[in-house]
Amino acid sequence: MPDFNKTKIMFVLPALTAGGAERVMITLMNGLDRDRYAPCLVSVSDKGDLHDLIDQDIDFCTLKQKHLALGWTGLFQHLRREKPDVVISTMAHMNFVLLTMRPFFQKTKFIVREAITPSFLFNKYKKTSWLIKLMYQILYPAADAVLSPSQIIFDEFRDVLRMSSKNFFVLNNPVNTKTIRACYEALSKKDAAHHKSVHFLAVGRLGRQKGFDRLIEYLPRLSLPYDWTLTILGEGDEREHLESLIRKHGFEDKVFMPGLVRPPWQHYLQADCFLMPSRYEGLPNVVLESLACGVPVIATRESGGIAYIRDHSPKGAVRVVDSMHEFVQAMEQVKPGKASHKKSLLNDMFEQKAVFRHFVKILHMVQR
Template identity: 30%
Template sequence: MYGTPLAIFLPSLAGGGAERMMLNLAQGAVAAGVAVDLVVGQAAGPYLALVPPGCTLVDLGAARVLGALPGLVRYLRRRRPRALLAAMDHANMVALWARVLARVPTRVCVSVRSNLSQEAAHSPFLAGRWMPWLARAFYPRADAVIAVSQGVADDLDRLLGVGRARILVIPNPVVTPELAALATAPADHPWLQPGTAPVILAAGRLAPQKDYPTLIRAFAALSAGRDLRLIILGEGPERTALESLIQQLGLADRVSLPGFRDNPFAYMSRARLFVLSSAWEGLPGVLIQAMACGTPVVSTDCPSGPREVLADGRYGPLVPVGAVEALAVAMALTLEQPPEPERLKARAADYGLEPVTRRYLEVLGCGSLAPGCDPT
């Protein structure tokens, strides 16, 4: 006998891409008639206000994801969900361990959001560098291993050695029905008002993965002799270093770091160009969201995701990681010859909420049960 049909487990509701995508999935599942428990180690973070109506929030009261293990075991014994989906590598491990300790028949699926090899190679923490070993030891015990892109799946195949057929590829549910309306909402930045200079936009955590120094240097080269502005949305540990670089390059009046915004779409729809400068990704949701707003995009050809999203460059230029000059040239060309917005929107629709949610529910064992998802 099962209890709640579907549980989604996250460490917190911090303002990251994984958290946003899991909230989107919860929204899609509820819309499909599936009851959802959103189980979080700690109910804290800027996305707390975005928990979808009809979704039950379960707070385990743990500041660290490993500390959520006892609470998750108790939750599984009490609620006995039919399926548990975990997102983010440390949460994936805790979910698999919790099922063993709880001794419940819950189907546990793990979602791998980024290129694990790259994450481990760049991690400053011992636990992060150990993650490939932990994945090899425990991910094969999951009922399904879900990668967000073909590149992430290929990387997992090399790491896990379980066979490529054992790894499912389901993209993120990036484009929600509300996105178009949110894109028309007012933008609270003075550079995005009518009659101002063209704005180039980036969005994501201020962290080494996003390689914003390359973008800032490329913007410095591009903006010489041009009236342009650069806005980078997000917060993170690299803020001080980025602010110092902006000062050194004399860009303080042309580059803005306004922090995290819960509605980046209002910025995307008003930007002349969106740029992803990452050193590595899993599936860059912000790139897809910018396309859904009809905004031209330029991206690094990093592992993994941008090449798949942009179809080998058919929807926007791809440049080598860390290549300042190539990025500046691609930005200039795209500003001069932008693609048709409707073409970009059509491509972004491939990552829509409804079709992606349907695929997740099928893998989780709820596809044939919605609406209602009979728990017996």
């Protein structure tokens, strides 16, 4: 039986695929105080690998539709039936659909989260960019709050779309530093050997966005006085293409793709440097997790809020480069390390408790 004294918050996702935006939403949902909030989750599709991240006490519903275009009517009916106090969504297409429903739910507050720069969508969907711009300008002002992990995203709303930022709030991606460090340090006690080679690590969905293809294409230019390996964790549609590039350059004994690994901390333990060759990002979770493990980062400037992370990290912890040529040059400066305890490089502002406090403040403000 529902507790009418609690605020019912419905989180909505297109699917449970293993992406950063989905993980952030689930983390925020799991972290809500159950004495004050009744969180639930709705996914348009039942596909994805993140089911096991959802806390067992959270009501979970899937509309079992392949695409949002097929699931919007079911989503509308679900909202009418459940009557949530607050709805929170992420990703532009999901946000657009929910905000068109807003006039029919006057008592419900709508919060949307934008994880990438609008310009990326304009460039990706050039023929319909005019429509995307129009939907941003018409629908986003109707949201009770627009969340983003990086100020650079909001800067585009202001400078490119000429939109007011009165309902915009920066909310850092939360990192469970305590859990990560506990797992990481337990592993480090078992393996304190010195490396004789440099171990690079990259993590993310195997898609064009992540830039793993251009990283592999540039690896023949890498000149190190040490042996080296690169491990890429993740799954996606680009696996076959990436494997063909590995074979093309004869890197079968240097570049490894073991798939989606959870928890991944053993790989972070072995890593001397984390690589992010992305073509675009929001505020990359994997970079924050790498810093929590004490592993420095090399990243492309296109990696969303990477400069924001760099500016709030110890000097030298995050190196931001402007080209893949510079990326490889930065890799050449990495030396073999020791698989043992490494001090966290992550700023406390990204720690889960700090982010949750800010999130709750935004919820309180929206509900006033």
